[in-house]
Amino acid sequence: MSYLTLDGVSHYYFSKKQYTEALQNISFSVKKNEFVSLLGPSGCGKSTLLSLISGMLQPAEGDILVDGEKMDGSDLEIGYMLQQDYLFPWKSIIDNVLIGPRIRKRQTNDLKQRAITLLEEVGLENVAAKYPNELSGGMRQRAALIRTLITEPEILLLDEPFSALDFQTKLKLEVLVADLLKAYQKTAILVTHDIGEAISMSDRIILMSSHPGAIEKIYEVPVELRDESPFLARKHPKYSRLFDKIWADLDQEKHSVIPQEENAYERS
Numbered sequence: 001m002s003y004l005t006l007d008g009v010s011h012y013y014f015s016k017k018q019y020t021e022a023l024q025n026i027s028f029s030v031k032k033n034e035f036v037s038l039l040g041p042s043g044c045g046k047s048t049l050l051s052l053i054s055g056m057l058q059p060a061e062g063d064i065l066v067d068g069e070k071m072d073g074s075d076l077e078i079g080y081m082l083q084q085d086y087l088f089p090w091k092s093i094i095d096n097v098l099i100g101p102r103i104r105k106r107q108t109n110d111l112k113q114r115a116i117t118l119l120e121e122v123g124l125e126n127v128a129a130k131y132p133n134e135l136s137g138g139m140r141q142r143a144a145l146i147r148t149l150i151t152e153p154e155i156l157l158l159d160e161p162f163s164a165l166d167f168q169t170k171l172k173l174e175v176l177v178a179d180l181l182k183a184y185q186k187t188a189i190l191v192t193h194d195i196g197e198a199i200s201m202s203d204r205i206i207l208m209s210s211h212p213g214a215i216e217k218i219y220e221v222p223v224e225l226r227d228e229s230p231f232l233a234r235k236h237p238k239y240s241r242l243f244d245k246i247w248a249d250l251d252q253e254k255h256s257v258i259p260q261e262e263n264a265y266e267r268s
């Protein structure tokens with residue numbers, strides 16, 4: 001049963017000098033609690049797609065539906081996590097986490113308690129009173145994740161949230177995010193350039209092509225990988241098989257998706 005549906009979505013950008021056809025006739029569905037990754041070359045429209053789903057942009061053509069109803073951005077709680085953490089440097093971690101509810105004047109003692117519980121779940125309870133510049137990049141991204149989850153979003157949009165992190169931190173965060181999303185039963189869409197990340201975290205992977213952005217192929221991730229944490233999924237033989245399939249499907253001259261080093265290690 002589909003939860004989020006994109007039906008024939010196209011989008012264009014106009015500027016004084018240029019017209020860009022960013023997305024053409026995109027149709028796919030996402031089930032409730034499903035984790036879907038968008039993979040594709042730079043400029044194929046992945047971020048534009050997330051902006052359309054978030055309601056920040058309106059599609060030039062086509063519809064975006066939630067539970068069969070045309071989406072009205074205001075009635076759906078969407079969480080957005082980006083490559084940069086965008087924490088306010090002058091606010092403590094706990095105040096950064098509670099910024100959303102505070103702006104909407106929804107802060108309660110229960111929410112503060114929830115923030116503390118979530119910070120504990122990602123190992124940040126001891127730095128709640130510290131400021132962002134006192135934390136490592138991985139810790140800051142964990143705080144950004146909790147800031148996203150505190151508002152209990154129905155859909156989480158993750159736009160390359162791990163790409164600025166070193167490989168070890170990135171792997172740890174992938175495991176953490178996957179565990180949290182499973183525990184809190186969240187529907188999530190991840191934009192990534194990393195085939196390994198897409199396979200190890202997703203239920204399905206949508207491969208896009210560019211000029212204009214379109215869906216090239218959709219892959220089901222084998223259930224054996226989905227049942228594992230991202231770290232263990234990377235060791236499964238079916239991981240390498242799917243990795244090779246996606247890599248083979250990419251036209252290497254056109255696509256700038258880069259295989260991650262651990263996969264080269266696995267195959268050596």
Ligand SMILES: Nc1ncnc2c1ncn2[C@@H]1O[C@H](COP(=O)(O)OP(=O)(O)OP(=O)(O)O)[C@@H](O)[C@H]1O
Nearest residue numbers: 013014015020022041042043044045046047048049
């Ligand atoms: N605000 C904008 N004005 C004009 N053109 C834009 C704008 N935003 C994006 N584009 C163009 O739309 C196309 C899709 O861009 P988008 O950022 O969605 O791609 P992407 O797949 O997320 O790229 P990347 O992987 O590099 O982040 C590109 O050709 C881009 O130049």
